[in-house]
Amino acid sequence: MARAKLTVDLTAIRRNWRALDALSGCDTETAAVLKANSYGLGITRTAPALAAEGAKTFFVALADEGAELREILGIKPKIYILSGLLPGDEKLCRDYDLTPCLNSVDQIRRMAAAIPGHTSALQIDSGMNRLGLEPADLTEATDHIAKIRADLLLSHLACADEPSHPQNRSQLQVFKTVARDFPDLRRSLAATGGILLGSDFHHNLTRPGIGLFGGAPFSDGLPVVSLSLPVIQVREVEEGESVGYGATWTAPETRQVATISAGYADGLLRTAGNGQVSLYAGDTPCPMVGRISMDLITVDVTGLETVPSHLEILNEHQTVDDLANAAGTIGYEFLTSLGDRYERNYKESQQ
Numbered sequence: 001m002a003r004a005k006l007t008v009d010l011t012a013i014r015r016n017w018r019a020l021d022a023l024s025g026c027d028t029e030t031a032a033v034l035k036a037n038s039y040g041l042g043i044t045r046t047a048p049a050l051a052a053e054g055a056k057t058f059f060v061a062l063a064d065e066g067a068e069l070r071e072i073l074g075i076k077p078k079i080y081i082l083s084g085l086l087p088g089d090e091k092l093c094r095d096y097d098l099t100p101c102l103n104s105v106d107q108i109r110r111m112a113a114a115i116p117g118h119t120s121a122l123q124i125d126s127g128m129n130r131l132g133l134e135p136a137d138l139t140e141a142t143d144h145i146a147k148i149r150a151d152l153l154l155s156h157l158a159c160a161d162e163p164s165h166p167q168n169r170s171q172l173q174v175f176k177t178v179a180r181d182f183p184d185l186r187r188s189l190a191a192t193g194g195i196l197l198g199s200d201f202h203h204n205l206t207r208p209g210i211g212l213f214g215g216a217p218f219s220d221g222l223p224v225v226s227l228s229l230p231v232i233q234v235r236e237v238e239e240g241e242s243v244g245y246g247a248t249w250t251a252p253e254t255r256q257v258a259t260i261s262a263g264y265a266d267g268l269l270r271t272a273g274n275g276q277v278s279l280y281a282g283d284t285p286c287p288m289v290g291r292i293s294m295d296l297i298t299v300d301v302t303g304l305e306t307v308p309s310h311l312e313i314l315n316e317h318q319t320v321d322d323l324a325n326a327a328g329t330i331g332y333e334f335l336t337s338l339g340d341r342y343e344r345n346y347k348e349s350q351q
């Protein structure tokens with residue numbers, strides 16, 4: 001049966017990690033953030049590719065993701081859990097050697113009581129006000145902090161994708177001030193956007209996620225995902241006839257329209273169907289017409305000599321960010337929305 005095929009280029013992921021690593025000095029280690037099943041692309045294949053390229057430190061959001069990653073990567077790599085030590089995760093953290101990024105007084109207390117000998121990180125709030133310890137929390141938890149084995153101080157930038165945003169510098173200042181009280185801890189502030197802000201932001205460890213997968217703001221990244229969708233029929237639409245729900249597109253003259261088997265249930269966000277997106281027959285763009293429905297998309301293929309069995313919606317001509325922009329969202333959301341009905345392939349070219 002013709003299936004939609006999602007192909008992930010592991011070599012491109014490795015090159016993107018290397019390129020991001022090259023942006024910071026040799027004193028700065030480059031980690032890899034693989035939360036949400038590697039931004040939807042599959043942790044089972046992407047994590048070993050990055051480890052083979054040299055990544056030694058990984059971040060995921062949840063302890064369950066960390067346990068899965070530990071089974072994939074074996075005992076060596078360092079695995080941090082960004083949500084910290086949630087109630088009930090103590091055993092997973094101990095059994096799978098996961099390092100929680102503690103973000104509240106409560107979590108520090110629980111760490112000190114349950115697994116004090118185990119390593120942890122302190123996640124501080126430098127201005128994003130989402131997760132992290134405030135200066136007052138650090139003071140309140142001083143005694144407990146003395147009992148735990150923290151090895152990293154981290155914080156996260158809210159506006160790093162806007163290089164001139166004044167909050168970048170103000171968060172850097174807060175981070176450096178807090179770090180003075182923890183001279184023995186390694187420091188980490190930059191995700192993909194922060195790496196691009198320059199060396200002031202790099203500290204000891206950077207944490208790129210989206211840049212590994214070719215997404216903005218890392219505009220020099222190689223595209224990683226291609227998506228090829230099966231054509232299930234082609235029909236002639238006469239002048240004045242409309243196509244799809246809401247009859248939003250009307251043929252201005254006789255057109256050939258292909259119906260494609262994939263839709264918003266596969267993460268091809270319905271809002272992307274606003275006339276900006278094409279599907280590709282090789283290098284030839286064919287405009288999407290009409291609305292994206294749950295399982296189907298319609299495409300104007302007039303002018304193609306032969307209609308191929310598949311058309312591509314993601315390739316080197318149209319990236320995840322192009323689709324995200326058309327849908328009024330960001331590459332992160334588009335990637336993590338891609339559904340599980342695709343046949344997933346991983347390709348690795350010779351290094």
Ligand SMILES: *Cc1c(COP(=O)(O)O)cnc(C)c1O
Pocket residue numbers: 033035082155156190191192193207208209210211
């Ligand atoms: C998701 C996340 C990252 C990675 O961010 P990217 O923008 O994808 O590079 C780094 N640190 C934290 C705390 C995160 O939540």
